[in-house]
Amino acid sequence: xxxxxxxxxxxxxxxxxxxxxxxxxxxxxxxxxxxxxxxxxxxxxxxxxxxxxxxxxxxxxxxxxxxxxxxxxxxxxxxxxxxxxxxxxxxxxxxxxxxxxxxxxxxxxxxxxxxxxxxxxxxxxxxxxxxxxxxxxxxxxxxxxxxxxxxxxxxxxxxxxxxxxxxxxxxxxxxxxxxxxxxxxxxxxxxxxxxxxxxxxxxxxxxxxxxxxxxxxxxxxxxxxxxxxxxxxxxxxxxxxxxxxxxxxxxxxxxxxxxxxxxxxxxxxxxxxxxxxxxxxxxxxxxxxxxx
Amino acid sequence: xxxxxxxxxxxxxxxxxxxxxxxxxxxxxxxxxxxxxxxxxxxxxxxxxxxxxxxxxxxxxxxxxxxxxxxxxxxxxxxxxxxxxxxxxxxxxxxxxxxxxxxxxxxxxxxxxxxxxxxxxxxxxxxxxxxxxxxxxxxxxxxxxxxxxxxxxxxxxxxxxxxxxxxxxxxxxxxxxxxxxxxxxxxxxxxxxxxxxxxxxxxxxxxxxxxxxxxxxxxxxxxxxxxxxxxxxxxxxxxxxxxxxxxxxxxxxxxxxxxxxxxxxxxxxxxxxxxxxxxxxxxxxxxxxxxxxxxxxxxxxxxxxxxxxxxxxxxxxxxxxxxxxxxxxxxxxxxxxxxxxxxxxxxxxxxxxxxxxxxxxxxxxxxxxxxxxxxxxxxxxxxxxxxxxxxxxxxxxxxxxxxxxxxxxxxxxxxxxxxxxxxxxxxxxxxxxxxxxxxxxxxxxxxxxxxxxxxxxxxxxxxxxxxxxxxxxxxxxxxxxxxxxxxxxxxxxxxxxxxxxxxxxxxxxxxxxxxxxxxxxxxxxxxxxxxxxxxxxxxxxxxxxxxxxxxxxxxxxxxxxxxxxxxxxxxxxxxxxxxxxxxxxxxxxxxxxxxxxxxxxxxxxxxxxxxxxxxxxxxxxxxxxx
Ligand code: SF4
Numbered sequence: 024x025x026x027x028x029x030x031x032x033x034x035x036x037x038x039x040x041x042x043x044x045x046x047x048x049x050x051x052x053x054x055x056x057x058x059x060x061x062x063x064x065x066x067x068x069x070x071x072x073x074x075x076x077x078x079x080x081x082x083x084x085x086x087x088x089x090x091x092x093x094x095x096x097x098x099x100x101x102x103x104x105x106x107x108x109x110x111x112x113x114x115x116x117x118x119x120x121x122x123x124x125x126x127x128x129x130x131x132x133x134x135x136x137x138x139x140x141x142x143x144x145x146x147x148x149x150x151x152x153x154x155x156x157x158x159x160x161x162x163x164x165x166x167x168x169x170x171x172x173x174x175x176x177x178x179x180x181x182x183x184x185x186x187x188x189x190x191x192x193x194x195x196x197x198x199x200x201x202x203x204x205x206x207x208x209x210x211x212x213x214x215x216x217x218x219x220x221x222x223x224x225x226x227x228x229x230x231x232x233x234x235x236x237x238x239x240x241x242x243x244x245x246x247x248x249x250x251x252x253x254x255x256x257x258x259x260x261x262x263x264x265x266x267x268x269x270x271x272x273x274x275x276x277x278x279x280x281x282x283x284x285x286x287x288x289x290x291x292x293x294x295x296x297x298x299x300x301x302x303x304x305x306x307x308x309x310x311x312x313x314x315x
Numbered sequence: 316x317x318x319x320x321x322x323x324x325x326x327x328x329x330x331x332x333x334x335x336x337x338x339x340x341x342x343x344x345x346x347x348x349x350x351x352x353x354x355x356x357x358x359x360x361x362x363x364x365x366x367x368x369x370x371x372x373x374x375x376x377x378x379x380x381x382x383x384x385x386x387x388x389x390x391x392x393x394x395x396x397x398x399x400x401x402x403x404x405x406x407x408x409x410x411x412x413x414x415x416x417x418x419x420x421x422x423x424x425x426x427x428x429x430x431x432x433x434x435x436x437x438x439x440x441x442x443x444x445x446x447x448x449x450x451x452x453x454x455x456x457x458x459x460x461x462x463x464x465x466x467x468x469x470x471x472x473x474x475x476x477x478x479x480x481x482x483x484x485x486x487x488x489x490x491x492x493x494x495x496x497x498x499x500x501x502x503x504x505x506x507x508x509x510x511x512x513x514x515x516x517x518x519x520x521x522x523x524x525x526x527x528x529x530x531x532x533x534x535x536x537x538x539x540x541x542x543x544x545x546x547x548x549x550x551x552x553x554x555x556x557x558x559x560x561x562x563x564x565x566x567x568x569x570x571x572x573x574x575x576x577x578x579x580x581x582x583x584x585x586x587x588x589x590x591x592x593x594x595x596x597x598x599x600x601x602x603x604x605x606x607x608x609x610x611x612x613x614x615x616x617x618x619x620x621x622x623x624x625x626x627x628x629x630x631x632x633x634x635x636x637x638x639x640x641x642x643x644x645x646x647x648x649x650x651x652x653x654x655x656x657x658x659x660x661x662x663x664x665x666x667x668x669x670x671x672x673x674x675x676x677x678x679x680x681x682x683x684x685x686x687x688x689x690x691x692x693x694x695x696x697x698x699x700x701x702x703x704x705x706x707x708x709x710x711x712x713x714x715x716x717x718x719x720x721x722x723x724x725x726x727x728x729x730x731x732x733x734x735x736x737x738x739x740x741x742x743x744x745x746x747x748x749x750x751x752x753x754x755x756x757x758x759x760x761x762x763x764x765x766x767x768x769x770x771x772x773x774x775x776x777x778x779x780x781x782x783x784x785x786x787x788x789x790x791x792x793x794x795x796x797x798x799x800x801x802x803x804x805x806x807x808x809x810x811x812x813x814x815x816x817x818x819x820x821x822x823x824x825x826x827x828x829x830x831x832x833x834x835x836x837x838x839x840x841x842x843x844x845x846x847x848x849x850x851x852x853x854x855x856x857x858x859x860x861x862x863x864x865x866x867x868x869x870x871x872x873x874x875x876x877x878x879x880x881x882x883x884x885x886x887x888x889x890x891x892x893x894x895x896x897x898x899x900x901x902x903x904x905x906x907x908x909x910x911x912x913x914x915x916x917x918x919x920x921x922x923x924x925x926x927x928x929x930x931x932x933x934x935x936x937x938x939x940x941x
Binding site: 079109110112148149153222 | 699
């Protein structure tokens with residue numbers, strides 16, 4: 024994209040007319056945003072039907088490289104735009120959040136289509152997430168099922184406008200320029216149903232209050248099926264049928280420490296083990312070198 | 316593999332399916348009975364005898380191809396679980412439908428994987444979604460949902476977090492037109508609900524062995540992954556679900572020895588959108604736009620299979636008019652255009668997989684864009700056409716349509732529809748196919764990469780229930796348009812594309828031939844459209860009922876879609892007046908079943924070939940996971 028200095032110029036100091044084509048006085052944010060908005064690298068990653076229209080948008084007829092989006096990267100570590108192009112299922116949202124965490128900042132999310140924006144036609148399905156924004160911060164929503172390539176282009180241009188309006192001095196606009204590393208988005212866990220670690224407190228509270236009184240402001244949840252999946256290998260007959268009207272809120276949580284602390288533990292242990300292994304290898308190599 | 320002692324050399328010849336059933340009844344009088352429910356077909360086999368009878372059906376009666384195996388939950392309609400099998404002869408003809416019943420509380424049925432390996436994934440699906448245990452299944456674990464999910468969601472008494480009612484339209488919304496957000500009514504707000512006894516600690520284990528534990532790789536993960544030093548000779552490689560060349564969110568876990576694949580485990584369900592559960596809540600008409608989203612490359616073909624299935628059921632009732640000739644001709648035209656789009660897409664993406672990254676695709680998408688312009692003008696949407704109706708269509712062709720003149724010059728022009736079609740069918744598409752062949756068919760790199768790679772023999776292809784180009788590329792001339800013709804295909808002149816080698820290159824050749832055959836069919840359609848100009852697309856001149864009541868019974872409608880046999884098994888369980896919602900709505904998805912032989916075909920090849928083999932099967936995840 025050509026640099027138009029006159030457009031970039033944002034100052035009350037007069038620039039001499041003969042220098043207008045050579046000099047611009049502007050804010051750092053503006054210069055910085057100009058660079059970012061014109062070279063967005065989307066992640067090469069498709070989820071469902073909408074991905075097909077995304078591919079059509081990338082190809083010759085619609086060609087989003089006209090707007091600076093052409094470098095699609097297959098690895099999240101080189102991408103700064105995630106186009107969530109399709110239905111987000113509970114099974115898939117786990118890797119998606121992980122991919123998002125792997126993207127370098129600044130990063131943006133564009134929800135393409137009805138599914139990614141709010142669940143879409145399949146929202147009521149038991150394996151479908153009601154929109155990407157339940158798990159990740161979404162910057163632009165593009166409606167449609169699927170959105171036409173024109174609509175997707177419009178959404179991408181809207182994202183560019185959004186970037187234009189951001190200031191790197193404002194921590195709310197661009198949280199990633201704060202001090203220290205940013206917190207990763209907690210990765211959901213697949214249990215009996217999907218569990219969002221951020222909801223853990225709420226789940227616990229619900230479990231406690233469900234014991235005493237019915238909840239305020241919530242409808243009665245449907246009874247869950249009484250099947251308890253027996254281990255496949257043992258092929259044992261179905262164990263204990265739950266009482267007829269299982270209260271879905273009656274969640275039994277382990278008391279005390281946060282349940283994911285253990286996962287932290289495991290990770291820490293693995294890290295230590297890896298370090299030890301590395302040290303061992305280094306010492307072996309040293310010994311070998313000495314031997315020679 | 317066969318242990319049935321009395322199998323004769325050749326299957327017996329029967330004039331009709333009924334004769335075959337007669338024969339079965341006389342030889343096994345105690346094991347089978349006719350299915351005499353209203354509108355039902357076929358036989359009910361005693362579950363204990365299922366394995367024997369299945370062998371007889373395959374070997375003596377010659378029904379060598381198991382097309383579909385699916386479960387139905389008859390809660391409140393007899394309170395049993397039922398497995399329904401559709402077996403066909405690869406020489407053509409109708410289905411022998413056989414069923415096995417079991418109780419709902421502890422459902423167990425013998426596995427048929429030793430007779431038809433194609434039953435493998437389908438039985439796993441029935442276990443996953445219905446909780447039916449298959450004794451003798453080598454690898455019975457969940458396939459679409461994750462291991463540890465609570466319950467078996469397709470059972471009629473299992474209810475999702477956003478559950479409102481069993482059938483649409485919901486009272487809370489209809490006829491008042493109220494809208495609400497389901498998450499505001501759910502305490503957790505995210506479409507989840509928990510069972511009473513969850514154990515969160517167990518879920519937090521993120522070690523390698525936990526990641527692969529449920530996959531049954533036959534490899535000791537701890538040993539392979541957790542070793543000091545490098546003396547390992549086996550390695551587990553994970554590909555997907557985010558992988559640029561897996562055609563969507565598909566995952567494969569490979570065990571490799573050096574660079575050679577020793578085993579491959581497909582993992583799917585990352586796009587499981589609960590199509591069938593939602594389909595059973597929907598009215599019949601509601602489901603048409605949902606079928607668009609199965610194989611989203613060829614939505615017209617999906618529509619066609621579904622309307623055929625429902626029309627089969629409706630024809631049992633009294634107030635049903637079959638579609639007019641013009642309607643049938645239009646349907647065939649749309650389906651063949653979709654097939655062209657599908658094959659161009661499939662070939663293009665397969666070339667991506669073997670290294671021609673995106674250049675061929677860009678050429679093919681150009682042609683696709685023109686066809687999509689036409690779909691948009693006729694049906695209103697580029698991809699999700701939602702075009703067919705029971706006994707008719709959404710609308711006739713418009714007189715004039717708008718499309719861009721060419722793709723370098725994005726000027727939109729107004730065309731006479733028939734002229735646009737004629738030019739497209741007689742000139743543009745054949746030119747594209749010629750160009751494609753010129754660049755690829757004798758291309759040294761294509762030959763080098765694809766000849767003798769991913770071989771599937773004819774017997775294996777049949778036994779694995781492979782369909783479409785995968786089956787025909789293995790030398791089995793089985794095309795439903797000829798084997799069990801529907802619509803106006805019997806009067807059209809075309810050949811079944813078939814190649815004998817069974818490798819990736821053979822599949823490519825089949826697709827190219829089918830492109831040419833589709834053009835040949837389209838050329839015959841054009842004069843038929845001219846001849847029927849002005850004729851209505853509806854038998855009695857006006858659109859069919861908005862919410863038809865469909866008579867009691869079962870139907871299996873199947874079409875030859877771009878990716879293979881697409882079948883819909885539909886059960887209508889209403890009273891005498893019929894039902895407004897399907898009791899069971901099952902999609903026999905070619906992409907799903909064609910993946911069964913993937914591990915078999917990949918064994919012994921290099922890692923780099925696996926992606927190509929997957930590409931040559933041509934899957935689309937919307938249909939694989941449904
Ligand atoms: S919004 Fe529509 S087209 Fe897009 S993924 Fe969802 S169902 Fe498919």
